Amino acid sequence: MTYKELSEQIFRKKSYLCVGLDTDPHKIPPHLANEKDPVFAFNRAIIDATADLAVAYKPNIAFYEAQGPRGWESLQRTLAYIPADCFTIADAKRGDIGNTSNLYARTFFDPEAAGLNFDSVTVAPYMGRDSVTPFLEYEGKWVILLALTSNLGSADFQRRRVSSESSDEQPLFEIVIKTAQTWANSEQLMFVVGATQADELGRIRELAPDNFLLVPGVGAQGGSLADVSRRGLTAAGGLLVNASRSILYASSGTDFADRARAEAQALQTEMAGYLATI
Numbered sequence: 001m002t003y004k005e006l007s008e009q010i011f012r013k014k015s016y017l018c019v020g021l022d023t024d025p026h027k028i029p030p031h032l033a034n035e036k037d038p039v040f041a042f043n044r045a046i047i048d049a050t051a052d053l054a055v056a057y058k059p060n061i062a063f064y065e066a067q068g069p070r071g072w073e074s075l076q077r078t079l080a081y082i083p084a085d086c087f088t089i090a091d092a093k094r095g096d097i098g099n100t101s102n103l104y105a106r107t108f109f110d111p112e113a114a115g116l117n118f119d120s121v122t123v124a125p126y127m128g129r130d131s132v133t134p135f136l137e138y139e140g141k142w143v144i145l146l147a148l149t150s151n152l153g154s155a156d157f158q159r160r161r162v163s164s165e166s167s168d169e170q171p172l173f174e175i176v177i178k179t180a181q182t183w184a185n186s187e188q189l190m191f192v193v194g195a196t197q198a199d200e201l202g203r204i205r206e207l208a209p210d211n212f213l214l215v216p217g218v219g220a221q222g223g224s225l226a227d228v229s230r231r232g233l234t235a236a237g238g239l240l241v242n243a244s245r246s247i248l249y250a251s252s253g254t255d256f257a258d259r260a261r262a263e264a265q266a267l268q269t270e271m272a273g274y275l276a277t278i
């Protein structure tokens with residue numbers, strides 16, 4: 001999906017909601033246990049319940065890999081089921097030396113390799129340029145680079161002030177954002193900024209005025225959709241705000257899909273209000 005198409009979907013659906021498919025087999029409602037593939041049955045019901053409210057889906061690969069070959073099959077079925085008008089994110093947080101990153105990119109972008117054809121993959125910037133560029137060689141595919149993550153540990157390295165050759169001390173995440181923009185433009189590069197880091201969003205928008213930002217951390221992690229939207233929205237939309245647990249596990253009963261829809265609907269309604277102001 002291109003930048004323009006993603007932006008159009010946001011205004012068509014009046015939503016920049018990304019539903020995180022962090023599907024934990026131990027949290028799936030018990031009545032699905034007899035399904036042939038309970039994880040896929042759960043995801044299918046969540047997708048059916050939210051597809052008109054969401055512009056993106058983000059399976060977190062850890063939840064599938066931890067189930068071995070069965071999990072990978074659930075992931076393949078889930079990805080194939082996501083409607084074509086939704087952007088897909090492999091939340092894999094990969095990145096390694098170039099020849100290894102080549103294989104990671106092939107895993108998520110080449111359907112003939114591992115049976116997956118995601119639009120994008122989350123990538124960690126720590127190993128630098130050659131660890132990121134292999135993902136950019138796939139035309140029409142996106143890198144979503146970790147910039148300032150939602151967790152407490154983001155203070156350990158990302159917020160640490162360091163000096164670079166060209167400027168005085170600045171937080172490491174700012175160097176990541178500036179440097180990565182010399183590798184790819186906003187048609188192929190997004191940044192991850194945690195919703196719990198909304199105080200830095202204004203500054204991040206100055207550094208990356210056109211890039212889409214993937215913003216996880218509303219819902220279970222307590223980030224504010226209002227703060228994120230006020231500082232992060234652009235004329236193109238420019239945001240994908242993710243919620244996983246607060247939607248997926250709104251109920252553990254037979255009404256789980258209805259309750260998931262209600263959670264997604266509440267976020268979408270709020271988003272529609274913010275979009276109307278830009």
Ligand SMILES: O=C(O)c1cc(=O)[nH]c(=O)n1[C@@H]1O[C@H](COP(=O)(O)O)[C@@H](O)[C@H]1O
Pocket residue numbers: 020022060091122148149150151192193194216217218219220221242243244245246
């Ligand atoms: O890259 C991510 O998606 C991510 C980055 C980040 O800074 N914080 C963060 O929570 N995430 C992911 O976003 C999802 C958040 O899930 P909930 O807290 O349940 O909404 C999980 O899949 C996390 O792995």
